[in-house]
Amino acid sequence: MALSLWRSRTASSALNLFTNTLRHFSSELTNTSPHSTRESMMSQMMYSDINSQIGSCMPLSAMRIGTIIHNIELNPGQGGKLVRAAGTSAKILKEPTSAYCLIQLPSGVKKLIDSRCRATVGVVSNPSHGDRRLRNAGHRRWLGRRPVVRGVAMNPVDHPHGGGEGKSKSSGRWGQGSRTPWGKPTKSGYKTGPLKRKR
Numbered sequence: 001m002a003l004s005l006w007r008s009r010t011a012s013s014a015l016n017l018f019t020n021t022l023r024h025f026s027s028e029l030t031n032t033s034p035h036s037t038r039e040s041m042m043s044q045m046m047y048s049d050i051n052s053q054i055g056s057c058m059p060l061s062a063m064r065i066g067t068i069i070h071n072i073e074l075n076p077g078q079g080g081k082l083v084r085a086a087g088t089s090a091k092i093l094k095e096p097t098s099a100y101c102l103i104q105l106p107s108g109v110k111k112l113i114d115s116r117c118r119a120t121v122g123v124v125s126n127p128s129h130g131d132r133r134l135r136n137a138g139h140r141r142w143l144g145r146r147p148v149v150r151g152v153a154m155n156p157v158d159h160p161h162g163g164g165e166g167k168s169k170s171s172g173r174w175g176q177g178s179r180t181p182w183g184k185p186t187k188s189g190y191k192t193g194p195l196k197r198k199r
Contacts, residue, residue: 054122060092060101061115067092070124072103073117080120082111087127090119151181 063069068089071080083090083106093110094102100112134140137147151161152169160179178186 055120057118057120059116059118060096060103060113063092063096063119063121065092065095067121068123069103069119069121072113072119074113076114076116076118078117080118084124086124086129089123151179 057071060069060072068091070083070089072082072090073079074081085106088106090106091104092101093104096115099115101115101117102110103113104110134143140147151159152164152167154162156163159181160183180186184190
C-alpha cells in the first residue's frame with residue numbers, strides 16, 4: 001500500500017514539473033514576435049560565415065544577397081520544387097526585403113519568388129552527374145529510358161512521316177511537313193497548347 005502511494009506521488013510530481021516547463025516554454029514563444037525572430041535570423045546570417053549555414057533550410061527573407069541555394073519552394077509550405085537536380089544551384093540577386101525575392105535559376109532565367117518560401121543553402125551534391133557517359137543501349141534501358149524511333153523509319157500507319165521509297169522526306173500522308181505522331185504541325189511556331197482567350 002505504501003509503495004503504491006509513493007509511486008503515485010512521484011508520478012504526479014513529475015507530471016507537474018513537465019507541465020510547468022511546457023508553460024514556461026510556450027510563454028517564451030508567445031512573447032517573441034515573428035518580426036524579432038526574423039531579425040535575429042538575419043543578424044546571425046550577417047555575422048556568420050555562409051559556409052557554416054550550408055544545408056540549412058530557411059525562408060528566403062532570412063537570407064542575404066548572393067547566397068547560393070537549392071530546393072526552392074514556389075508557394076509557402078508547398079515543399080521544394082525548383083533546383084533539385086544533381087549539381088545545380090540558384091543565386092539570390094537582390095536583398096529579399098520586400099514581399100518577393102529575385103532569384104537566378106540554373107538556366108539563367110530570373111524569377112520572382114515569395115519571400116516566405118523556404119530554400120536550402122548550398123549546392124546539390126554529385127556535380128559530375130551530367131558528365132557520365134552511358135556505355136551501351138542496355139545501360140539506357142537500366143535507367144528506364146525507352147528507345148526513340150524516328151518517324152521516317154516507321155510505316156505510314158504508325159506515323160505521319162512513315163512510308164515512301166528510301167529515305168523520303170516528303171513521304172507519308174500527302175507529303176505534308178513535319179508532324180507529331182498525332183498529326184499536328186511541329187514547325188513555324190505552330191501553337192499546340194490550349195488557345196488563350198484574347199482580351
